[in-house]
Amino acid sequence: xxxxxxxxxxxxxxxxxxxxxxxxxxxxxxxxxxxxxxxxxxxxxxxxxxxxxxxxxxxxxxxxxxxxxxxxxxxxxxxxxxxxxxxxxxxxxxxxxxxxxxxxxxxxxxxxxxxxxxxxxxxxxxxxxxxxxxxxxxxxxxxxxxxxxxxxxxxxxxxxxxxxxxxxxxxxxxxxxxxxxxxxxxxxxxxxxxxxxxxxxxxxxxxxxxxxxxxxxxxxxxxxxxxxxxxxxxxxxxxxxxxxxxxxxxxxxxxxxxxxxxxxxxxxxxxxxxxxxxxxxxxxxxxxxxxxxxxxxxxxxxxxxxxxxxxxxxxxxx
Amino acid sequence: xxxxxxxxxxxxxxxxxxxxxxxxxxxxxxxxxxxxxxxxxxxxxxxxxxxxxxxxxxxxxxxxxxxxxxxxxxxxxxxxxxxxxxxxxxxxxxxxxxxxxxxxxxxxxxxxxxxxxxxxxxxxxxxxxxxxxxxxxxxxxxxxxxxxxxxxxxxxxxxxxxxxxxxxxxxxxxxxxxxxxxxxxxxxxxxxxxxxxxxxxxxxxxxxxxxxxxxxxxxxxxxxxxxxxxxxxxxxxxxxxxxxxxxxxxxxxxxxxxxxxxxxxxxxxxxxxxxx
Ligand SMILES: Cc1ncc(C[n+]2csc(CCOP(=O)(O)OP(=O)(O)O)c2C)c(N)n1
Ligand SMILES: [Mg+2]
Numbered sequence: 360x361x362x363x364x365x366x367x368x369x370x371x372x373x374x375x376x377x378x379x380x381x382x383x384x385x386x387x388x389x390x391x392x393x394x395x396x397x398x399x400x401x402x403x404x405x406x407x408x409x410x411x412x413x414x415x416x417x418x419x420x421x422x423x424x425x426x427x428x429x430x431x432x433x434x435x436x437x438x439x440x441x442x443x444x445x446x447x448x449x450x451x452x453x454x455x456x457x458x459x460x461x462x463x464x465x466x467x468x469x470x471x472x473x474x475x476x477x478x479x480x481x482x483x484x485x486x487x488x489x490x491x492x493x494x495x496x497x498x499x500x501x502x503x504x505x506x507x508x509x510x511x512x513x514x515x516x517x518x519x520x521x522x523x524x525x526x527x528x529x530x531x532x533x534x535x536x537x538x539x540x541x542x543x544x545x546x547x548x549x550x551x552x553x554x555x556x557x558x559x560x561x562x563x564x565x566x567x568x569x570x571x572x573x574x575x576x577x578x579x580x581x582x583x584x585x586x587x588x589x590x591x592x593x594x595x596x597x598x599x600x601x602x603x604x605x606x607x608x609x610x611x612x613x614x615x616x617x618x619x620x621x622x623x624x625x626x627x628x629x630x631x632x633x634x635x636x637x638x639x640x641x642x643x644x645x646x647x648x649x650x651x652x653x654x655x656x657x658x659x660x661x662x663x664x665x666x667x668x669x670x671x672x673x674x675x676x677x
Numbered sequence: 678x679x680x681x682x683x684x685x686x687x688x689x690x691x692x693x694x695x696x697x698x699x700x701x702x703x704x705x706x707x708x709x710x711x712x713x714x715x716x717x718x719x720x721x722x723x724x725x726x727x728x729x730x731x732x733x734x735x736x737x738x739x740x741x742x743x744x745x746x747x748x749x750x751x752x753x754x755x756x757x758x759x760x761x762x763x764x765x766x767x768x769x770x771x772x773x774x775x776x777x778x779x780x781x782x783x784x785x786x787x788x789x790x791x792x793x794x795x796x797x798x799x800x801x802x803x804x805x806x807x808x809x810x811x812x813x814x815x816x817x818x819x820x821x822x823x824x825x826x827x828x829x830x831x832x833x834x835x836x837x838x839x840x841x842x843x844x845x846x847x848x849x850x851x852x853x854x855x856x857x858x859x860x861x862x863x864x865x866x867x868x869x870x871x872x873x874x875x876x877x878x879x880x881x882x883x884x885x886x887x888x889x890x891x892x893x894x895x896x897x898x899x900x901x902x903x904x905x906x907x908x909x910x911x912x913x914x915x916x917x918x919x920x921x922x923x924x925x926x927x928x929x930x931x932x933x934x935x936x937x938x939x940x941x942x943x944x945x946x947x948x949x950x951x952x953x
Contacts, residue, residue, distance in 0.1 A: 385814070409810065409845070417803045417837035424744075424807015427785070427793055429737050430814065432807075447797060448834070452804060456785050456794040 361528035361561065364501035367465045370522055371396025373508040374433050374463075375403045384512060385425055387411055387434040389418045394524075395435040395465045419445040419460070423452035426459040431512060434460060438467035438480035438521055442487050453517045454490040461511045462487075462519045467497075468608035469641045469649045470525040470558065476640035480521075485613020487519040488586050494539050495586040497521045497607070497615070499560035500530045503583055506537040514539075521557070523608070525646050528561040530581070540587035544596065548578030551664045551671075552596040552603055554619050556582050559606035559634070559655065566660035577664050585615050593622045602667035603631045606660055611635035630670035632663045678731035678761060684893045690760065691721045695922045696951045697756040697769055703942040705773040708781070711932040712826060713753035715857040715890070715917040722896040723822055724757040732763045732789065739817050742808050744793045746801020747826035747855060748782040749934070754791070755779050763790030799832025801825065802852060806841050809850040820904065823852040828860025831869045836881065839910075843882025848907035851900065854878075855890065857919035859930050878912045890915025923948055 378384045378400055385407045392398040392410060401408035411418040415436055422432040434441070441464040442449070453460045467480045487495045494511075496518065498504040504522060511518040530545075542554070546567055553563035560581045567577040578600055580592060597603060603623065605616035616633030623631055634654060641649055650656060654663070681687065694717050702708035724730070728741040745754050752772065759766045764778060771777035778787045782796025793804045805823035812819050825835065842850050854874070862868050871877070878885045884906040888895040896913075903911035919933070920926030923945040937945060946952075 385810075407814065411841060412837075412844075414834075414837035414840070416800075416834045417806075417841055420800050420803025420834065420838065421807040421810070421841060424793065424804035424809075425811045426807070427804065428808045428811025428815075430811050448800060448803075451794065451797040452800055 363526035364529055365526045366498060366501050366504040366522040367396045367524070369501040369504045370463055370465070370508055371399035373505040375400040377509065377512045378404050378407065381431065381512060383429065383431045385409065385430045385432050387418050387422050387432055389413055389415045389436040389440065391436050397435045415440045415445040416448045419448035420452050422460045423458045432460050433463055435463045435465065437478060438464035438483040439478060442480060442483035442519070446486055449487070450490050454492050457492050457516055459515050460517050463508065463522065464519065465522045466524045467521040468523055468557065469636065469653060470523050470608065470646040472646040472649060473643050475643035479641055481610045481636040482613070483521060484585055484609045484615065485617070488613060488618065492517060493586065494518045496583050497556040497585055498583050499557060499581050500527050502529065502531040502533050502535040503537065505533070506535045507583065510537040523558065527558050530561050530564070537583065539584050540589055541584060542580045542582040542589040542592045544578065544580050544592065546579040548576040548600055550576045550600060550602070551667050552578035552580060552600040553606055553660065553664065554580045554582050554593065554596070554603055554615065555606040556585060556615050557608050559608060562655060562657055562660055563606055565657035566664060569657050569661045570664055575664065575668060582615060585618055588618045588622060590622050590626070593619055594626045597623050597627045597629045601629050602671040603629060604634060604660065604663045604667050605631055606634040608655060609635050610638060612638055630667050630674065632667045634660060634663045680726050682726050682897060687721055687726060687893050690725055691718050692949055694721060694753065694756040694760065696946060696949055698752045699923070699937060699942055699945050701752050701755070701769045701772040702936045703939070704770045705936065707773060707936050708752055709749040709934045710926060710937065711859065711919040712747060712750045712855065712857065714921045714923065714926065715919045716750045716824060716855050717753045717756070718891045718893065719824065719853050719855070719896055719915060720753050720757045722893055724761050726893070726897060727900050728822065729819065732761060739819055741820045741822065742792045744801045744805040744808070744821070744823040745783055745795055746805070746823050747798065747829050748795030748801070751781065751783050754783060758788070758790040761790070764788070798826070798829040799834040802835055802838035803841070805850060805852065806838055806845070806847060809847045810845060812849060819849065821850050823850070825852060825854050826860070827854060827856045827858065827865050827871060828868065830854065830871050839878065839881040839883065842910035846908050847910045850910040851903045851913065852910065853913045853915055855915055855917050857917045859919045859928070859933065861930065861933050863930050874914055878914070882909060884909045884911045885914055886911070887914045887916065890917035891921055
């Protein structure tokens with residue numbers, strides 16, 4: 360079993376660490392600082408931490424104003440509220456003027472679990488990806504989270520980073536760096552390639568191991584940078600393996616699956632199976648139960664890969 | 678920037694600004710004359726008489742800042758920015774045109790002097806708070822000014838921001854309410870009443886003063902008073918006339934977002950003492 364670490368813990372630690380040397384960094388939260396882990400920064404730098412109360416729209420607006428005043432604001436709340444409640448504030452005050460605001464949203468996806476659909480953001484990536492100029496990132500593990508947060512602090516422009524509540528298996532180590540628009544080809548495969556982000560990257564690696572036992576060579580790409588997306592890598596693995604599975608803890612509409620499909624359709628059409636939330640609200644439940652129900656397991660992903668390979672064969676025999 | 682508090686001088690500037698507003702909206706063929714004309718005297722007071730600012734200052738230089746939360750009043754803002762030399766007057770006639778530096782609503786990246794991008798109502802006060810917090814962190818003794826429409830205060834985010842400004846004791850924030858009593862669909866009191874205005878803002882923890890928003894003496898007096906209140910944000914509740922200065926535009930919802938025809942423009946300019 361791989362080590363398990365919470366992405367949000369690494370966000371909290373990293374932004375507090377960055378705050379030591381970069382005095383322009385300020386942090387805002389909307390009454391969830393314990394959950395998002397911005398409380399770590401709040402304790403270290405109370406004068407640079409602003410609790411905005413349960414007011415996400417005002418939080419984004421205030422962050423935009425702080426950025427306009429030369430600060431580097433990190434604004435955090437749950438993904439559904441950051442992307443949904445404050446969508447038009449993100450578009451108008453952050454995206455449109457290319458304001459230097461970092462939105463670090465935790466509790467994305469279904470692994471929020473028992474809180475149920477009101478708190479399970481399955482649409483946030485679609486919402487944020489539609490806003491021109493935003494960089495949209497879903498890290499695979501705690502180390503990639505730290506790398507993405509460090510990168511965001513140095514980059515001048517708007518960023519959305521989607522994190523989760525649960526601990527995830529560790530994929531990388533603490534020397535991980537983040538480059539926007541670049542995916543990582545973690546494993547090569549000639550039969551099919553998984554393109555995954557977030558929790559799905561570690562599950563895809565497991566699925567590839569399962570498939571290997573039955574003689575199916577599945578590749579794995581980690582695509583934390585959902586926007587900009589790595590066109591070149593997607594086109595390359597599409598050509599090399601001829602079939603893709605895009606996997607994400609997000610709706611099949613508008614997220615990584617859509618982004619991958621768009622690239623493939625316009626460049627090198629091959630079958631793409633999208634693993635994600637099937638345009639639905641998922642009930643309350645333990646995270647493992649919900650992952651199971653959605654097919655977000657090694658077995659579920661392996662199954663999707665077999666279907667992709669099947670489609671490829673059908674197309675070849677036509 | 679050379680500032681003036683001479684009322685006659687300011688009235689003459691405001692007269693010219695009204696001419697510019699109408700001329701640019703006419704040239705654009707669309708835009709918002711009513712709310713530009715109700716706000717322009719306060720903008721002239723701020724930019725030509727009260728604010729410590731100027732086009733020579735760089736982005737991070739200390740200076741007073743202004744946020745036009747009611748972004749559709751852009752023509753009024755553009756007129757005073759050109760007057761203050763942020764860009765050449767020749768740009769005014771390009772308002773709303775493709776690739777003009779003067780977008781239909783204020784867009785900071787393209788227009789020198791515009792601090793905050795607005796147009797979607799209800800969002801400017803939060804951003805003014807952010808600027809005020811940034812100034813405070815930098816230890817600057819400068820002021821952030823904002824202007825809201827009265828209809829705009831129907832937006833929930835305004836009240837979130839009102840709470841924030843009071844909670845963080847933003848004594849360096851001075852917001853104007855352009856209380857012209859009209860919005861697009863008619864009188865504010867008929868569409869969605871916002872009274873009691875003074876009591877609401879006071880209850881939210883603000884220092885409130887009511888003035889005539891077309892009286893330069895009252896505007897400067899209110900700004901001076903507001904500056905002395907250091908532990909609370911200030912609201913300058915300005916009673917105004919929508920369409921002020923053009924008889925046939927005054928107090929009519931119709932002129933919220935309609936460009937004058939050439940005949941109407943000429944009539945308006947004549948009233949403003951401008952030779953065609
Ligand atoms: C969020 C949002 N909703 C609707 C509009 C369209 N709109 C533009 S101006 C306006 C009325 C504003 O009234 P008020 O704030 O009183 O402005 P003023 O009278 O000063 O022109 C509306 C509804 C908008 N710009 N933003
Ligand atoms: Mg009004």
